[in-house]
Amino acid sequence: MDNNKRPDSMQRITTPELAEAFISEQVEAIRQQVGDKKVLLALSGGVDSSVVAALLIKAIGRNLVCVHVNHGLLRKGEPEQVIEVFRNQMKANLIYIDAVDRFLDKLAGVSDPETKRKIIGNEFIEVFAEEARKLDGVSLLAQGTIWPDILESEGGIKAHHNAGGLPDDLNFELVEPVRILFKDEVRVVGSELGLPDGMVYRQPFPGPGLGVRCVGAITRDRLEAVRESDAILREEFAKNGLAGKVWQYFTIVPDFRTTGIRDGQRSYDWPVVIRAVNTRDAMSATVEDVPFALLQHITDRITHEVAGVNRVLYDLTPKPTGTIEWE
Amino acid sequence: MDNNKRPDSMQRITTPELAEAFISEQVEAIRQQVGDKKVLLALSGGVDSSVVAALLIKAIGRNLVCVHVNHGLLRKGEPEQVIEVFRNQMKANLIYIDAVDRFLDKLAGVSDPETKRKIIGNEFIEVFAEEARKLDGVSLLAQGTIWPDILESEGGIKAHHNAGGLPDDLNFELVEPVRILFKDEVRVVGSELGLPDGMVYRQPFPGPGLGVRCVGAITRDRLEAVRESDAILREEFAKNGLAGKVWQYFTIVPDFRTTGIRDGQRSYDWPVVIRAVNTRDAMSATVEDVPFALLQHITDRITHEVAGVNRVLYDLTPKPTGTIEWE
Numbered sequence: 001m002d003n004n005k006r007p008d009s010m011q012r013i014t015t016p017e018l019a020e021a022f023i024s025e026q027v028e029a030i031r032q033q034v035g036d037k038k039v040l041l042a043l044s045g046g047v048d049s050s051v052v053a054a055l056l057i058k059a060i061g062r063n064l065v066c067v068h069v070n071h072g073l074l075r076k077g078e079p080e081q082v083i084e085v086f087r088n089q090m091k092a093n094l095i096y097i098d099a100v101d102r103f104l105d106k107l108a109g110v111s112d113p114e115t116k117r118k119i120i121g122n123e124f125i126e127v128f129a130e131e132a133r134k135l136d137g138v139s140l141l142a143q144g145t146i147w148p149d150i151l152e153s154e155g156g157i158k159a160h161h162n163a164g165g166l167p168d169d170l171n172f173e174l175v176e177p178v179r180i181l182f183k184d185e186v187r188v189v190g191s192e193l194g195l196p197d198g199m200v201y202r203q204p205f206p207g208p209g210l211g212v213r214c215v216g217a218i219t220r221d222r223l224e225a226v227r228e229s230d231a232i233l234r235e236e237f238a239k240n241g242l243a244g245k246v247w248q249y250f251t252i253v254p255d256f257r258t259t260g261i262r263d264g265q266r267s268y269d270w271p272v273v274i275r276a277v278n279t280r281d282a283m284s285a286t287v288e289d290v291p292f293a294l295l296q297h298i299t300d301r302i303t304h305e306v307a308g309v310n311r312v313l314y315d316l317t318p319k320p321t322g323t324i325e326w327e
Numbered sequence: 328m329d330n331n332k333r334p335d336s337m338q339r340i341t342t343p344e345l346a347e348a349f350i351s352e353q354v355e356a357i358r359q360q361v362g363d364k365k366v367l368l369a370l371s372g373g374v375d376s377s378v379v380a381a382l383l384i385k386a387i388g389r390n391l392v393c394v395h396v397n398h399g400l401l402r403k404g405e406p407e408q409v410i411e412v413f414r415n416q417m418k419a420n421l422i423y424i425d426a427v428d429r430f431l432d433k434l435a436g437v438s439d440p441e442t443k444r445k446i447i448g449n450e451f452i453e454v455f456a457e458e459a460r461k462l463d464g465v466s467l468l469a470q471g472t473i474w475p476d477i478l479e480s481e482g483g484i485k486a487h488h489n490a491g492g493l494p495d496d497l498n499f500e501l502v503e504p505v506r507i508l509f510k511d512e513v514r515v516v517g518s519e520l521g522l523p524d525g526m527v528y529r530q531p532f533p534g535p536g537l538g539v540r541c542v543g544a545i546t547r548d549r550l551e552a553v554r555e556s557d558a559i560l561r562e563e564f565a566k567n568g569l570a571g572k573v574w575q576y577f578t579i580v581p582d583f584r585t586t587g588i589r590d591g592q593r594s595y596d597w598p599v600v601i602r603a604v605n606t607r608d609a610m611s612a613t614v615e616d617v618p619f620a621l622l623q624h625i626t627d628r629i630t631h632e633v634a635g636v637n638r639v640l641y642d643l644t645p646k647p648t649g650t651i652e653w654e
Binding site: 256296318325326 | 440542581582583585586587588589590594598600601614616619622623626630631637638639640641642643644645646647648649650652653654
C-alpha cells in the first residue's frame with residue numbers, strides 16, 4: 001500500500017475490524033521503514049499525536065522516544081493524563097519536559113495575539129530541538145499528519161510538518177502512519193489501540209492552547225482562572241450529557257475586571273466567558289442552547305470555586321459575526 | 328393633612344379613586360403653599376419627577392418652570408419623550424438644555440467609576456444652578472422626594488434633596504407633593520394624571536444614566552453603542568411580553584474589543600453585554616431565563632444594527648456575586 005497518498009478506492013475505517021486491519025498493515029510498514037533505529041515524537045496529548053504514539057509503541061516499543069512539552073498552556077489534567085497513559089500504562093519511553101516557567105516568562109507582558117502565537121510556536125520548536133540534540137542515534141521523526149492536512153497543503157503531496165520548521169541541523173526522515181486517514185478514522189483506530197475515550201474524543205484544541213483564551217497579556221493568575229473554569233465546564237458538560245453533543249466548549253478570561261459583591265464586600269474581579277458552539281466546517285458556527293439551569297449551576301460553581309472571578313457570561317455570538325476563539 | 332409625614336393610618340393608594348382623592352388634596356395644598364409664585368423643577372423624565380411635574384402643572388400651570396437637562400447619558404428617545412409629553416401635550420413651561428457636549432467633554436478620558444459619578448453629579452448641579460439664576464422671581468423648588476427616600480435619610484424627617492446640594496445663593500423653599508408616597512402609589516397617581524405608561528412604568532435608571540454602562544472612560548461612539556443596543560433590547564422585550572415581567576434589563580459595553588468576522592473580513596469590535604435581572608429589594612437579584620430564540624434574535628439585531636459591535640454576551644451572574652450594574 002502506498003503510504004503517501006490515500007487511494008480513491010480506500011474504504012472508510014468505521015469498524016473495529018477495519019481499524020484492526022489498518023493497524024496490522026501500519027505496524028508492518030513502520031517496522032519496515034524504521035528497522036532498529038530510534039524514532040522521535042512530539043507528543044502533545046491530542047488525538048493525532050496520541051494515536052501515532054500508540055501505533056509506534058505497538059510497532060517498535062521503547063525505540064519510540066516521546067517528548068511531551070508542558071508549556072503551561074495545557075488544560076487541567078492533560079500532562080498528568082499523558083504520563084499516566086503512555087508512561088504508566090503503555091510503558092512508553094517518555095520524556096516529560098516542564099517548560100512552564102520558560103514559556104510564561106517569554107510571554108509576560110505580550111498582549112498582541114499574533115506575537116503570542118509566534119512566541120509559543122518558536123519556543124516549542126526550540127525546546128523540542130534542544131531535547132532532540134541531546135538524544136543519540138535518532139534519525140527519524142514521527143508526526144501526526146492526517147489526510148486533511150495534506151489536502152490543505154500545496155499540491156497535496158508535499159511533506160507536512162505539524163511541528164513547524166525544525167532547525168537545519170535536525171534533518172529527520174519522517175514517519176507518518178496516519179497520513180492517509182480522516183479525523184474520524186484516526187479516532188476509530190485510537191479506540192482500537194486502547195486509548196481512553198477522553199483522549200480519542202477530545203475536542204479540538206488550538207496549538208497555542210489556553211494562551212489564546214487568556215486574552216491579551218498572559219498572567220499566571222488569570223491563566224489559572226481559565227484552566228480552572230474550563231475544567232468545571234468540561235466536568236459539568238460531561239455529567240449532563242453535553243460532552244459528546246457539543247462540538248467545542250471552553251472558557252475565556254478577558255483582561256478586564258468588573259465590580260461585584262462577595263460576603264458583603266465589594267469585589268473587583270474578572271468575568272469568565274463560556275463559549276459552546278457547533279459547526280460542520282469551522283467556517284460558520286452556531287451557539288448551543290445550553291439549559292438555563294445548567295448555566296446557572298456552572299455560574300455558581302465558577303464564581304465560588306475559581307479565584308479572582310465574580311461574574312460569568314455566555315457568548316451568544318454565532319460565526320459570523322464572531323469567531324469561535326476570542327483572539 | 329400633614330404633608331411632612333406619612334400618617335400610620337394612611338390607606339395605600341391602589342385605585343384610580345384613591346389616586347383622584349390624593350391629587351385633589353395635593354393640588355389644593357400646592358396652591359395654598361405656592362400662591363402666585365413660580366416653582367422650579369429639575370425634570371429628568373423619571374417617574375418621580377414626572378409625576379411631580381404633572382401635579383404642579385394641574386395646580387399652577389405655567390407657573391411651574393421645568394428644566395430638562397440632556398446630559399447625553401439618557402436612553403434613546405427619552406429627551407424627545409419629555410418634550411412631547413410635557414411641552415406639547417401638557418403645555419408645560421419647559422426649558423430644554425442640551426448639555427451633551429459639556430458633559431461628554433468633562434468626562435473624556437475619565438475611567439474611574441467614582442470620579443465619573445462625581446463629575447456627572449456636580450456638572451448637573453452646576454448646569455441647573457446656572458439656569459435657576461437666569462430666572463427672576465422663582466423662590467420655590469419642587470422635588471420628587473418619595474417616602475422611602477425620607478425613611479432612608481437620617482431621623483426620617485430631614486429635608487431630602489434629590490438633586491444634591493445646590494449652591495448657597497439658591498435658597499429655595501421645597502415643594503414635595505409625593506413626599507409621603509411609596510413608589511407603587513406614585514405610579515398609580517401618575518397614570519391617573521394621564522402620563523404615558525412608558526413613563527409611569529419605566530424601569531429604575533441610575534442617576535449617572537448610561538454613563539455607568541459605558542464602562543471605563545466614556546467615548547461618544549461606545550456610548551452610542553450602549554444607547555442603540557439598549558433600545559433594541561427594550562423594543563424586543565416589549566414585543567415579547569418581557570417588559571412588564573423583568574424588573575430591570577439593559578445593555579453594557581465594556582472598554583474591550585475581541586476578534587470577529589464580517590463579510591469575510593476580520594473585525595475587531597466591542598461586545599455588548601445583556602443584563603436582565605429580577606429583585607425584590609435590590610440587595611440580591613436573580614437572572615431572568617430569557618428564551619434562547621429571543622436571545623439569538625436580539626444578538627442578530629445588535630451585531631447587525633449597532634456600529635462597532637461584533638459580539639453579544641448574556642450576563643449569567645446573580646447578585647451576589649455580581650452587582651446589577653457593572654461599575
